[in-house]
Amino acid sequence: MIMLPENGPGFLKREAVPVLLFVLLALVPFVAALGAESYLLSLVTRVMIFAIAALSLDLILGYGALVSFGHAAFLGLGGYAVGILSAHGQTDALVQLPVALAVSALFALITGALSLRTKGVYFIMITLAFGQMAFFLAVSLAAYGGDDGMTLPGRSKLFGFDLLKSDRAFYYAVLLALLGAYGLCRSIVVSRFGRVIRGARENPQRMAAIGFPLFRYQLVGYVIAGTLCGLAGFLLANQAEFVSPAYMTWQRSGELIVMVVLGGLGTLHGAIIGAAAFLLLEEWLSGFTEHWKMIFGPFLVLVVLFARGGLMGAIRRIGGGGGHG
Amino acid sequence: MSMTLLYVQTLNGLQLGVLLFLIAAGLTLVFGVMDFINLAHGVQYMIGAYLAAMFTALTGNFFYGLALALPSALAFGLLLEFLIFRHLYDRDHLDQVLATFGIILFLNQAVKVVWGAAPLSVPIPDVLSGSIRLMDGLLYPVYRLAIIGSGLAIAVLLGILVSRTRIGMLVRAGASNAPMVSALGVDIGKLFMIVFGFGAMLAGFAGAMVAPILSVEPGMGDNLLILTFVVIVIGGIGSVRGAFIAAILVGLVDTLGRVFGPQVLRALMDPSAASQAGRALAPMLTYILMAAILFFRPGGLFPAKK
Numbered sequence: 001m002i003m004l005p006e007n008g009p010g011f012l013k014r015e016a017v018p019v020l021l022f023v024l025l026a027l028v029p030f031v032a033a034l035g036a037e038s039y040l041l042s043l044v045t046r047v048m049i050f051a052i053a054a055l056s057l058d059l060i061l062g063y064g065a066l067v068s069f070g071h072a073a074f075l076g077l078g079g080y081a082v083g084i085l086s087a088h089g090q091t092d093a094l095v096q097l098p099v100a101l102a103v104s105a106l107f108a109l110i111t112g113a114l115s116l117r118t119k120g121v122y123f124i125m126i127t128l129a130f131g132q133m134a135f136f137l138a139v140s141l142a143a144y145g146g147d148d149g150m151t152l153p154g155r156s157k158l159f160g161f162d163l164l165k166s167d168r169a170f171y172y173a174v175l176l177a178l179l180g181a182y183g184l185c186r187s188i189v190v191s192r193f194g195r196v197i198r199g200a201r202e203n204p205q206r207m208a209a210i211g212f213p214l215f216r217y218q219l220v221g222y223v224i225a226g227t228l229c230g231l232a233g234f235l236l237a238n239q240a241e242f243v244s245p246a247y248m249t250w251q252r253s254g255e256l257i258v259m260v261v262l263g264g265l266g267t268l269h270g271a272i273i274g275a276a277a278f279l280l281l282e283e284w285l286s287g288f289t290e291h292w293k294m295i296f297g298p299f300l301v302l303v304v305l306f307a308r309g310g311l312m313g314a315i316r317r318i319g320g321g322g323g324h325g
Numbered sequence: 326m327s328m329t330l331l332y333v334q335t336l337n338g339l340q341l342g343v344l345l346f347l348i349a350a351g352l353t354l355v356f357g358v359m360d361f362i363n364l365a366h367g368v369q370y371m372i373g374a375y376l377a378a379m380f381t382a383l384t385g386n387f388f389y390g391l392a393l394a395l396p397s398a399l400a401f402g403l404l405l406e407f408l409i410f411r412h413l414y415d416r417d418h419l420d421q422v423l424a425t426f427g428i429i430l431f432l433n434q435a436v437k438v439v440w441g442a443a444p445l446s447v448p449i450p451d452v453l454s455g456s457i458r459l460m461d462g463l464l465y466p467v468y469r470l471a472i473i474g475s476g477l478a479i480a481v482l483l484g485i486l487v488s489r490t491r492i493g494m495l496v497r498a499g500a501s502n503a504p505m506v507s508a509l510g511v512d513i514g515k516l517f518m519i520v521f522g523f524g525a526m527l528a529g530f531a532g533a534m535v536a537p538i539l540s541v542e543p544g545m546g547d548n549l550l551i552l553t554f555v556v557i558v559i560g561g562i563g564s565v566r567g568a569f570i571a572a573i574l575v576g577l578v579d580t581l582g583r584v585f586g587p588q589v590l591r592a593l594m595d596p597s598a599a600s601q602a603g604r605a606l607a608p609m610l611t612y613i614l615m616a617a618i619l620f621f622r623p624g625g626l627f628p629a630k631k
Contacts, residue, residue: 067419114616118623121362121418121562125554126619129612132551136608142601250551254364254426261423291438297431304424305412 018182018269025175029168041167042239043283047276048178049235054259054271055181056228060221061257062266063189065201067124070111070131071256074104074226076138076248078233083150083243093156093164097234104230105223107134112222116215131253138245149244156238164238174235178272181228185268188224197221258300329463334584335577340469342576343476347531348549349556349568350483351524357500357563357629359517361410362418364425366528367550368432373398373529374541375436378445387450387537394533395526402525406518414517433543444540472534479527480569487565496520500563500629552579555615563629571626575611582610 025048032040053075060066081100090096111130118126144150155164164170188194199207200214208214237243246252255278263274281299285292352366376397381390409428413421449468456464487493495516498506507513532546539545556575560567587603594602618626 061419067422069422114620118619121356121360122558122619122623124362124418124422125558126615128551129555129558129615133609133612137605140605140608142604251547254422257419258423258426261419265419291434293430293434294438297427297429297434300427300430301409301424304416304420304427305409 018272021269021272022175022179022182025178029171038167041171043279045167045171045174045239046236047279048174048272049232049239050256050259050279051272051275052178052181052235053229053232053256054263054275055178055185055268056225056232057256058260058266058268058271059185059188059228060197060218060225061260062268062271063194063201064197064218064221066116066218066222067257068115068127068222068225069124069250069253069257070127070129070134071225071229072248072250072252073107073111073131073134074229075233075236075252076134076243076245077104077107078230078235079237079243079247080138080141080144080233081230082156082234082237083152084144086152086156087144087150091153091157092160093158093234096156097231100230100234101227104233105227108223108226109219112219112226116218116222128250128253131248131250135245135248135250138248145244147245149242149246152237152241152243154241156234170239174239177231177235181231182268182272184228189268193217193220262303330584332459332463333465334581336465336469336473338577338580339573340473340476340576341580342573343473343480344531344535345549345553345556345576346480346569346572347476347534348528348553349560349572350480350565351520351527352553353557353560353563353565353568354496354500354520355517355524356557358496358503358513358520359414359499360503361414362421362425363410364422364550365405365428365432366524366553367546368429369398369402369525369528369546370532370549371436371541371543371546372401372432373532374536374539374545375440375445375532376401376529377533377536378447378541379440381447381536387447390447391530391533395530398529398533399522399526402529403518403522405525406521410521411514411518414514429547433547437543442543444542445536446540447536449537468537472538475534476531479530483527483565484569492516492519497629552611555611557625559615559618559625561625561628564625564627567625567627567629575614578614579608579611583607586610 025044028044029041032044053071056074057068057071060068078100081103082096085091085096085099111127115123115126115130139147155162155170158164164173189198196207196212196214196217199212200218204214233247236247259274259278260271261274262277263270263272281296282292285295289295348366348370351369352363355361355363355366373394376394377387377390379390380393380397381387384390384393405428409424413424416424453468453471456466457470459465485493487496495506495511499511499513499516499520503513506516528546552575556568556571559575560569560571586607587600590599590603590606593599622628
């Protein structure tokens with residue numbers, strides 16, 4: 001695991017919420033063993049996978065104020081790397097994962113270099129367009145299922161063994177990935193690099209005037225975020241044992257933004273909470289009615305209008321102060 | 326490739342372009358004047374189609390249906406503006422994206438509840454049914470020509486409205502510098518309400534016009550919305566003229582690329598690889614076009630600001 005910097009006495013206080021989160025996540029399989037094991041495990045695994053995706057988005061959206069509306073493309077790229085490789089008989093994660101990450105990074109590098117030339121609304125729309133481009137590319141892959149997607153022969157192997165086959169083993173693998181992603185993001189955020197990204201969010205003119213080549217910093221941030229989301233795509237394909245263009249619809253990108261904002265922008269663990277809140281809310285509401293979006297849509301509007309700072313912000317406000325750094 | 330096919334596909338591209346323009350015109354002004362990103366503009370188009378379908382079924386006549394659908398679409402747009410959008414103008418883009426995303430979720434589901442999940446179909450009015458012979462061996466449906474014609478007519482009217490009238494002048498001024506217009510004593514909130522309502526009505530009109538040739542279904546506006554964004558970005562935010570040129574360009578590139586892309590590639594590589602690559606490339610063409618234009622002109626072709 002990556003060492004978290006600034007392990008001072010304030011560490012536990014500052015990291016109390018994330019530590020609690022990870023402890024809870026580690027305990028889930030034991031609770032699940034008491035009852036509906038496969039249901040609970042697969043639900044929480046899904047939450048953690050989307051938490052990785054939301055984390056990666058928070059890195060550029062929360063800390064860099066880059067509203068990327070095409071982030072789901074990386075989920076699809078990671079997923080299709082798994083799907084296409086296993087269709088050609090290459091089922092080992094040791095090959096699939098590096099390919100998934102490399103493809104995501106390359107896509108992020110190219111689209112990021114183009115998108116970051118623009119600002120504001122233009123950036124939102126151009127990332128959206130690139131996301132759609134990836135979506136249509138997947139739809140046109142007739143050899144790999146086209147619109148319908150493709151079923152994988154099984155989960156990725158590890159060193160040639162079916163180590164990820166059991167749901168519980170896969171759960172812990174995903175938890176490990178989430179922990180690693182969180183540690184990586186946290187150490188990026190507090191690093192000099194992270195401070196430059198945050199500076200660019202607060203005042204790009206001043207940062208540029210001091211002499212930072214912001215474009216390069218933001219591009220690197222964008223590539224890191226895209227690669228990390230590719231990891232989430234790799235895991236998602238493995239969990240569902242299925243990939244389809246539906247991974248990268250623009251609605252999915254919108255949902256990722258919703259997760260990040262729901263949990264609270266620029267907090268990292270907020271992204272995890274947001275992903276959990278979104279998916280559990282979806283699960284819970286769709287238990288009542290198939291028209292759960294009619295409840296969720298207005299809920300989202302209300303959150304935007306009245307609960308600034310997301311759920312964490314609202315909890316903090318109700319709790320009365322006690323800001324998180 | 327035969328010339329007839331080329332003509333037919335050019336007309337189809339023109340029709341898509343006109344449609345895109347109707348949706349983009351309102352959206353680009355809303356973007357330009359209030360710097361407001363409205364993802365829910367695509368559902369206005371969908372609502373227009375549903376309203377037209379409903380009123381046509383009620384009155385038994387497409388033209389009465391259209392006449393009733395337009396004011397309803399306008400009223401619906403104004404209602405949304407009053408209830409939600411008004412409170413989002415001074416928020417950042419992220420809040421606007423989220424709130425309008427929530428509206429999309431709600432309305433796409435709401436039309437399912439109100440009108441059912443199954444696609445509705447609207448019969449083509451008798452007067453405009455059938456095909457017309459444009460030249461030797463070239464038959465084209467009258468209704469599609471009517472869409473192109475009405476779209477072009479609206480484009481001309483809108484052009485006059487924006488460039489020749491007082492309200493158009495205010496809109497243009499608002500697109501290039503809204504705070505200054507406000508400082509000069511113009512009620513910018515009211516101006517925006519007018520622009521917004523008008524834009525919603527135009528999108529609704531586009532939806533109503535395509536109702537007889539496309540199936541009216543939930544989410545029908547979503548994919549068109551993305552193409553509309555491409556149009557606005559290429560044309561330059563806030564510019565009606567830019568939106569028109571970009572809409573026609575995108576309509577033609579998208580339609581012709583899908584039909585002739587694989588054929589052009591076939592001249593370069595072996596047939597099966599060409600049809601594979603063509604199918605993959607064609608839907609991406611418009612986005613590649615947009616990326617290319619933004620690379621050379623980050624503000625689009627006709628930016629309204631500066």
